Amino acid sequence: MEGTRPLEGAEGSEPPAEVGDDKIPSVRIFDKRPRSRDFDREIFPSEGGYLVEFSNQGGKHHENPNPPNLRKRRMTCLVSEDGGCENVTDNQTGLCSDHNYKKGRPRVILIHWADWIGRIIPPGRRREDCLTWAPAHLSIIERFVVWTQSEEEQRQPRLKKLDGFVSDLMSTIKGNTPDSTTLQRDLESSSGAMAAQVVSNAREVVNRNFPSEEYASVSVGDWSYKPRELDESVKLGSVPIRTMAALLFLGVASEEANRGDLWTYLQCGRRQEEAKRASVYMPMAYYYLRAHLGATKNMATQSVRQPGSRSLA
Numbered sequence: 001m002e003g004t005r006p007l008e009g010a011e012g013s014e015p016p017a018e019v020g021d022d023k024i025p026s027v028r029i030f031d032k033r034p035r036s037r038d039f040d041r042e043i044f045p046s047e048g049g050y051l052v053e054f055s056n057q058g059g060k061h062h063e064n065p066n067p068p069n070l071r072k073r074r075m076t077c078l079v080s081e082d083g084g085c086e087n088v089t090d091n092q093t094g095l096c097s098d099h100n101y102k103k104g105r106p107r108v109i110l111i112h113w114a115d116w117i118g119r120i121i122p123p124g125r126r127r128e129d130c131l132t133w134a135p136a137h138l139s140i141i142e143r144f145v146v147w148t149q150s151e152e153e154q155r156q157p158r159l160k161k162l163d164g165f166v167s168d169l170m171s172t173i174k175g176n177t178p179d180s181t182t183l184q185r186d187l188e189s190s191s192g193a194m195a196a197q198v199v200s201n202a203r204e205v206v207n208r209n210f211p212s213e214e215y216a217s218v219s220v221g222d223w224s225y226k227p228r229e230l231d232e233s234v235k236l237g238s239v240p241i242r243t244m245a246a247l248l249f250l251g252v253a254s255e256e257a258n259r260g261d262l263w264t265y266l267q268c269g270r271r272q273e274e275a276k277r278a279s280v281y282m283p284m285a286y287y288y289l290r291a292h293l294g295a296t297k298n299m300a301t302q303s304v305r306q307p308g309s310r311s312l313a
């Protein structure tokens with residue numbers, strides 16, 4: 001079942017990993033919370049007719065794995081949001097002793113305030129037509145891998161170029177990308193500088209690895225993408241490599257925001273080793289399995305499968 005992975009290691013109220021309490025409906029906090037501000041910002045002007053945008057309008061809100069009270073401050077129990085509990089707690093799960101996890105009790109799951117995505121707007125389409133068009137990062141990587149393999153004499157230089165790009169992307173995103181709720185809170189209560197920083201990071205990493213002067217006319221070939229609201233795939237012809245690179249950056253950054261917890265741990269002065277989620281490493285593992293270790297698409301997909309992950313589109 002999606003979205004029910006426990007906060008392993010969070011003290012006091014975490015359920016054991018294999019607990020069989022799925023018959024008790026979970027309590028979902030912030031599940032129906034309205035989003036008061038939208039964010040839609042392009043990475044760079046249209047190239048080859050394509051636009052790539054960072055947006056909070058993905059519409060599929062994920063479980064928030066971040067312990068809400070890592071600093072163990074006194075706070076009102078999280079169930080106050082949806083259930084009116086007025087108890088005070090300093091548990092890092094943010095749940096009082098009446099609502100923390102015990103066998104036979106419903107599990108309390110925090111839902112992110114927004115679903116951040118990297119959106120593609122193909123030539124001739126408007127943003128309104130493709131609000132949730134966010135190709136899965138594994139699907140983007142797959143297209144890149146096929147591109148490296150399409151011309152034998154180009155294989156090594158292309159792999160070398162991609163290796164440098166994913167390495168730069170990793171070091172930029174890892175630990176520097178706030179979780180989805182934090183990005184949304186910053187947007188609603190302040191200027192949205194955190195989301196703007198993700199956009200500027202994407203632009204810098206793409207420009208550094210695929211500068212416009214050299215790569216503006218390079219394409220990874222034809223591609224297709226199937227939006228979840230359509231029955232058929234949309235054909236995407238001659239997709240510019242800079243468009244794909246921007247999409248991959250945002251896809252991985254969004255995965256980190258929607259499913260990762262590293263930023264939160266580091267912000268609270270904790271060590272990287274304490275983070276519980278693989279997050280950003282999952283797409284990178286897929287890349288190396290496919291590009292360097294000879295795994296088939298099926299083998300690589302099976303190797304990186306994790307609970308609740310978006311399927312390979």
Ligand SMILES: [Zn+2]
Nearest residue numbers: 077085096099
């Ligand atoms: Zn409570």
